[in-house]
Amino acid sequence: MRLDLSQTTPIICEKCNGQIFKEVMMIRKVSRFITNQPQDTMVNIPLFSCHKCDHVNNEFLPEALRSDYVEIVEENN
Numbered sequence: 906m907r908l909d910l911s912q913t914t915p916i917i918c919e920k921c922n923g924q925i926f927k928e929v930m931m932i933r934k935v936s937r938f939i940t941n942q943p944q945d946t947m948v949n950i951p952l953f954s955c956h957k958c959d960h961v962n963n964e965f966l967p968e969a970l971r972s973d974y975v976e977i978v979e980e981n982n
């Protein structure tokens with residue numbers, strides 16, 4: 906399928922209205938009790954953050970992590 910870019914809509918940063926994003930990574934630790942492995946493991950979740958202000962739009966976050974992320978942001982303020 907050939908994609909016509911004029912038929913696409915931009916994703917805009919919720920904070921600064923920027924339209925350029927960079928790839929970043931969220932890392933979650935998985936307890937060894939869940940995986941039955943001898944050690945805890947880490948899972949990386951690729952995300953996009955705003956090129957200008959580093960904000961990560963809610964829509965980029967996995968749904969299960971949205972509430973966690975809000976808490977982290979609030980703690981830093």
Ligand SMILES: [Zn+2]
Nearest residue numbers: 918921955958
């Ligand atoms: Zn931004």
